[in-house]
Amino acid sequence: xxxxxxxxxxxxxxxxxxxxxxxxxxxxxxxxxxxxxxxxxxxxxxxxxxxxxxxxxxxxxxxxxxxxxxxxxxxxxxxxxxxxxxxxxxxxxxxxxxxxxxxxxxxxxxxxxxxxxxxxxxxxxxxxxxxxxxxxxxxxxxxxxxxxxxxxxxxxxxxxxxxxxxxxxxxxxxxxxxxxxxxxxxxxxxxxxxxxxxxxxxxxxxxxxxxxxxxxxxxxxxxxxxxxxxxxxxxxxxxxxxxxxxxxxxxxxxxxxxxxxxxxxxxxxxxxxxxxxxxxxxxxxxxxxxxxxxxxxxxxxxxxxxxxxxxxxxxxxxxxxxxxxxxxxxxxxxxxxxxxxxxxxxxxxxxxxxxxxxxxxxxxxxxxxxxxxxxxxxxxxxxxxxxxx
Amino acid sequence: xxxxxxxxxxxxxxxxxxxxxxxxxxxxxxxxxxxxxxxxxxxxxxxxxxxxxxxxxxxxxxxxxxxxxxxxxxxxxxxxxxxxxxxxxxxxxxxxxxxxxxxxxxxxxxxxxxxxxxxxxxxxxxxxxxxxxxxxxxxxxxxxxxxxxxxxxxxxxxxxxxxxxxxxxxxxxxxxxxxxxxxxxxxxxxxxxxxxxxxxxxxxxxxxxxxxxxxxxxxxxxxxxxxxxxxxxxxxxxxxxxxxxxxxxxxxxxxxxxxxxxxxxxxxxxxxxx
Numbered sequence: 133x134x135x136x137x138x139x140x141x142x143x144x145x146x147x148x149x150x151x152x153x154x155x156x157x158x159x160x161x162x163x164x165x166x167x168x169x170x171x172x173x174x175x176x177x178x179x180x181x182x183x184x185x186x187x188x189x190x191x192x193x194x195x196x197x198x199x200x201x202x203x204x205x206x207x208x209x210x211x212x213x214x215x216x217x218x219x220x221x222x223x224x225x226x227x228x229x230x231x232x233x234x235x236x237x238x239x240x241x242x243x244x245x246x247x248x249x250x251x252x253x254x255x256x257x258x259x260x261x262x263x264x265x266x267x268x269x270x271x272x273x274x275x276x277x278x279x280x281x282x283x284x285x286x287x288x289x290x291x292x293x294x295x296x297x298x299x300x301x302x303x304x305x306x307x308x309x310x311x312x313x314x315x316x317x318x319x320x321x322x323x324x325x326x327x328x329x330x331x332x333x334x335x336x337x338x339x340x341x342x343x344x345x346x347x348x349x350x351x352x353x354x355x356x357x358x359x360x361x362x363x364x365x366x367x368x369x370x371x372x373x374x375x376x377x378x379x380x381x382x383x384x385x386x387x388x389x390x391x392x393x394x395x396x397x398x399x400x401x402x403x404x405x406x407x408x409x410x411x412x413x414x415x416x417x418x419x420x421x422x423x424x425x426x427x428x429x430x431x432x433x434x435x436x437x438x439x440x441x442x443x444x445x446x447x448x449x450x451x452x453x454x455x456x457x458x459x460x461x462x463x464x465x466x467x468x469x470x471x472x473x474x475x476x477x478x479x480x481x482x483x484x485x486x487x488x489x490x491x492x493x494x495x496x497x498x499x500x501x502x503x504x505x506x507x508x509x510x511x512x513x514x515x516x517x518x519x520x521x
Numbered sequence: 522x523x524x525x526x527x528x529x530x531x532x533x534x535x536x537x538x539x540x541x542x543x544x545x546x547x548x549x550x551x552x553x554x555x556x557x558x559x560x561x562x563x564x565x566x567x568x569x570x571x572x573x574x575x576x577x578x579x580x581x582x583x584x585x586x587x588x589x590x591x592x593x594x595x596x597x598x599x600x601x602x603x604x605x606x607x608x609x610x611x612x613x614x615x616x617x618x619x620x621x622x623x624x625x626x627x628x629x630x631x632x633x634x635x636x637x638x639x640x641x642x643x644x645x646x647x648x649x650x651x652x653x654x655x656x657x658x659x660x661x662x663x664x665x666x667x668x669x670x671x672x673x674x675x676x677x678x679x680x681x682x683x684x685x686x687x688x689x690x691x692x693x694x695x696x697x698x699x700x701x702x703x704x705x706x707x708x709x710x711x712x713x714x715x716x717x718x719x720x721x722x723x724x725x726x727x728x729x730x731x732x733x734x735x736x737x738x739x740x741x742x743x744x745x746x747x748x749x750x751x752x753x754x755x756x757x758x759x760x761x762x763x764x765x766x767x768x769x770x771x772x773x774x775x776x777x778x779x780x781x782x783x784x785x786x787x788x789x790x791x792x793x794x795x
Binding site: 334341384387391392394395396398399417420421462463465 | 557611616630673676723749
């Protein structure tokens with residue numbers, strides 16, 4: 133749209149109302165924008181990413197701040213630990229603060245195994261690169277001829293551009309570089325360092341509350357999120373006999389802790405991921421009350437070591453994922469995922485979760501000696517095998 | 522307040538049965554939408570409500586009640602609603618700090634074997650003090666006690682017998698003595714029969730409360746599995762105590778929860794099907 137020549141030099145306010153629109157964008161938003169969060173489209177709650185994009189989709193867009201995600205571990209604790217590491221790595225990339233608690237491994241070991249993020253541009257903290265770029269001569273090979281107006285803009289995207297995205301991808305074959313990891317503030321709780329007479333869960337709750345209060349996450353004007361990762365609660369190393377006996381003596385120690393955790397999270401800007409070895413807990417009613425005290429609950433069942441590992445039907449996947457609970461906070465209805473049968477696969481650059489169903493094989497493909505999964509691939513295109521025997 | 526549920530239960534905010542103990546129960550489902558119905562129903566009926574919100578924060582109940590047309594903050598300021606926020610009060614006991622006053626109502630968290638006497642005294646003191654005597658306070662209707670949800674007390678270590686004692690004491694005070702109503706939510710898990718002999722716990726609590734109550738609404742998933750348009754079924758059971766012994770009347774409905782309410786319909790008449 134060509135503006136008339138005489139109005140180009142005038143300031144906007146003096147233009148006649150017939151030539152320009154009086155639209156002004158209202159930036160009076162009440163939500164404080166914290167990097168790495170976004171409001172939910174369903175009920176306006178603040179969401180953070182779990183680090184796994186397909187899991188975010190399952191949970192309704194992300195993990196709501198103030199809630200707990202319960203992950204029932206798979207038998208060898210490989211994939212649940214992976215999701216915990218994704219969660220913590222996402223916190224590092226978004227510059228949230230971390231709180232890691234474990235009884236078996238040192239939290240420092242968990243933090244050293246975080247996967248490396250795949251960023252499009254230069255990594256977050258390399259300020260030494262900037263002066264080098266700016267003293268390149270302007271008439272270098274990069275001199276722009278068509279888009280010359282953009283010549284003077286910095287060549288590197290600022291770090292904020294990558295952290296304002298919601299959800300990142302990680303390369304699990306590499307670990308996160310120490311400079312990136314050390315830039316994030318991590319609080320640790322390693323149980324052998326806290327010998328207590330009282331239950332270890334109350335020591336953990338007290339420590340978490342101290343961190344929240346000291347770093348100011350419970351103040352209404354807090355500007356950052358605390359990500360809490362609790363590894364393998366309910367295992368015997370936490371001083372709990374839930375996983376050892378059919379009728380544990382203190383069956384309510386873990387549930388009381390989860391109640392206190394919910395109280396802490398609801399009153400502060402934090403989010404927690406808890407993994408529980410549910411395959412060791414025999415009491416189903418107890419598992420039910422643990423699930424109800426957490427807001428989101430998923431269970432992982434990996435195929436490793438079972439006969440399903442060699443079953444051709446499951447050959448594309450590493451395991452099954454069950455969604456046991458999705459919260460409906462601040463609203464009446466909740467959004468369960470459409471598919472109830474979900475399977476996951478850990479690839480190098482992505483953890484995918486897909487709806488899973490058995491493919492019916494072609495009539496003619498049964499003559500093939502290849503597995504039926506082959507016919508699943510042929511379903512999408514014209515099948516070369518004859519339809520009639 | 523769900524209008525269809527009002528017509529099923531034959532009650533309106535202007536006229537409802539008094540001295541009633543309503544039990545909401547669910548099995549592998551979520552009946553908490555019914556608690557929001559009863560909360561907004563009794564607030565609209567200008568009753569004095571004591572709400573023990575043990576599982577969620579106040580802002581959660583407030584946000585949903587806003588959508589149903591009732592403001593909890595206003596009701597609290599006027600003195601109509603007494604809200605016990607279990608989560609917030611429990612922190613003062615679970616993480617004891619010097620200089621912080623400990624909440625009396627949730628004192629049972631310190632030693633769950635003691636029982637729920639302190640919680641009962643909280644309920645009694647909040648509902649017995651009628652607001653008619655002081656200047657400026659309005660006269661409210663019959664007192665109502667709402668509990669969401671009572672089975673979390675089992676998770677906190679309280680004995681099922683102690684919870685049944687608590688509900689019996691509350692019923693004696695609220696329903697018989699003060700001629701008010703009581704609504705409790707109890708949540709169950711797993712199959713109905715075939716427990717591994719574990720009688721202490723949710724099943725015992727459910728059976729005991731079902732025996733004490735006068736009206737139950739039992740929420741379950743559909744027997745045929747998960748469906749997006751029909752969220753489950755509700756079984757309404759009246760246990761009338763007429764002079765010539767009890768006779769029960771049962772009705773079964775299916776329901777769907779929306780953003781601003783829930784719709785109830787007879788089996789097979791869902792709008793998605795017809």
